[in-house]
Amino acid sequence: MKSRESVKANAKQFARDAESNSAFEVLARAGYVANGIIHALIGIIVLVIASGGRGEGDQAGAMKAVAGAPAGFVLLWLIAIGLWALGVWHAAEGLLARDRSGDTKGAARKWGRRLAEWGQALVFVLLGFISAAVAIGARPDAEQTAEDASRSLLQLPGGPILLALIGLGIGIGGVAFIVMGVLRSFRNRIETPDGKLGHAVVVLGIVGFVAKGVALTIIGVLLMVAAIGDDADTAGGLDGAVDALLDLPLGPALAWIVGVGFLAYAVFTVARARFARM
Secondary structure, three states: OHHHHHHHHHHHHHHHHHHOOHHHHHHHHHHHHHHHHHHHHHHHHHHHHHOOOOOOOOHHHHHHHHHOOOOHHHHHHHHHHHHHHHHHHHHHHHHHOOOOOOOHHHHHHHHHHHHHHHHHHHHHHHHHHHHHHHHOOOOOOHHHHHHHHHHHHHOOOOHHHHHHHHHHHHHHHHHHHHHHHHHOHHHHHEOOOOHHHHHHHHHHHHHHHHHHHHHHHHHHHHHHHHHHHOOHHHOOOHHHHHHHHHOOOOHHHHHHHHHHHHHHHHHHHHHHHHHEOO
16 A cells, blocks of 8 residues: 555656656647647648548548658657647646545546546547657558447447447547537636737637537447447548538538638647646
8 A cells, every 4th residue: 555655656746747847848838739730730621521622531631641741750750749748748637636625526526637637648649659650651541440440349249338338438528529619618728818819719719629529529429320230330530520521411511610610729729839727
């Protein structure tokens, strides 16, 4: 027990040291810029698809677009480093999350925040690895990967239930993004500037969070449909969500709205690099 407490104390001290390091904070803020670049490219690709063009409207597709630019592999490595730093920062935030009330409700809030921070940390670290992989020549197909992973899960005992739960979790995350946008709760994590600039940042946050939430909700629904129908081909990632939008009445117009929303989220994320409370 004493050893366990010692490890816990050392881990928290490491997290505090990391957060107090100004150079590491700069890298973590650069991670927001990297995330903004990725979302801007996704937004552009979604707009191209909505206009009848072709492309991969997901993170892997955005990174492959970067790879095709002059010295793109250098930018991909910079994006990877920034995303890894941001992932570690969120992991530290989750480790240090605390509620001083001491009651059960406070503990629940503490662990809720921890899970949210660690979830974001995992996403940013994985995106960093995708960026690094593309930088060294890999060309991942996120849509095919999602289908293959879903197919493997469906073949396992209880796999359909697990896939449905994953879809439900992603869908809940999407709804959470929409709620954060509508209620503007994202303002709790940034120092909103005064005047017109502050108003613009808030508007970009609202539009961006809602658009990303819609996309994540669709992904969650696709996974749940795949689980219920035992059909892995129905599953998909962000690219599949765009295709699902296009199949709806007024689909291209809806895809345009989502694409513009991703661009708004990209600008907000870059602004967050400057105004985030860290």
